[in-house]
């Protein structure tokens with residue numbers, strides 16, 4: 203078995219990359235391991251693909267935040283010889299919050315991977331890309347898209363870019379006029395704030411849109427939020443963050459294998475923090491497409 207560590211030196215701030223590097227060299231010293239550092243956005247996809255396509259049995263460790271996981275998954279998901287492990291040294295690390303019985307410290311403890319366990323996991327597919335966690339269209343996708351733009355400004359770091367982006371998106375129209383196709387059911391045009399298609403259950407720094415979503419059940423959990431006034435949105439954000447929004451009549455839930463978001467114009471589609479502009483995206487589940495390699499724990503993870 204080969205162990206490939208792909209480290210994003212720009213991710214998060216907590217765990218020092220030097221410390222992680224030393225730990226890898228100490229814990230994995232008697233194994234066949236390689237440590238690679240990303241040098242630019244998108245590089246983790248290239249590295250993961252380069253190794254996974256050799257067809258050798260391997261575990262690829264995505265060391266970073268959710269953006270790094272997304273890049274690594276996109277490079278390796280077609281190759282069954284490669285499993286994915288997660289070392290959450292990013293800022294939000296929302297994907298791993300799905301695992302109630304494995305803490306962030308467990309994921310960070312390299313010793314735990316000597317005797318880990320496999321969990322086949324679904325992926326969400328759209329427009330030649332996959333994501334492990336959550337895809338969305340509407341207000342939150344716009345926020346993600348604008349963060350990247352604000353980050354390019356001088357003296358603007360990630361946190362400030364996020365605040366600027368939320369503020370800016372809040373001032374723009376918050377109505378997205380879309381029709382939906384959920385499996386074979388057509389739902390006519392309506393104004394939404396956003397539409398979330400989830401495999402995992404947390405995103406955006408701890409928001410909990412789909413508390414019942416399971417990463418290995420073969421389904422996409424969809425929630426839609428109808429257009430509301432800005433004041434109403436502000437009063438409800440806390441409930442949305444806590445996952446307590448589902449009883450409101452402006453929230454609808456669906457579970458499906460495939461959906462389409464239909465509109466007159468292109469939409470911004472967010473897939474785990476990566477955004478693309480597309481017309482009428484089809485979003486579908488790829489059942490058990492990837493194997494997660496989880497650190498040792500006492501009970502089953504999902």
Ligand SMILES: Nc1ncnc2c1ncn2[C@@H]1O[C@H](COP(=O)(O)OP(=O)(O)OP(=O)(O)O)[C@@H](O)[C@H]1O
Nearest residue numbers: 213214240241243266267268269270292293294295
């Ligand atoms: N060497 C690099 N220089 C600049 N950016 C990089 C480099 N390597 C990777 N990136 C980019 O860094 C971005 C942020 O990474 P990531 O999402 O993993 O960390 P984070 O934002 O701290 O965590 P989270 O998404 O969990 O909040 C990714 O979009 C990735 O493309």
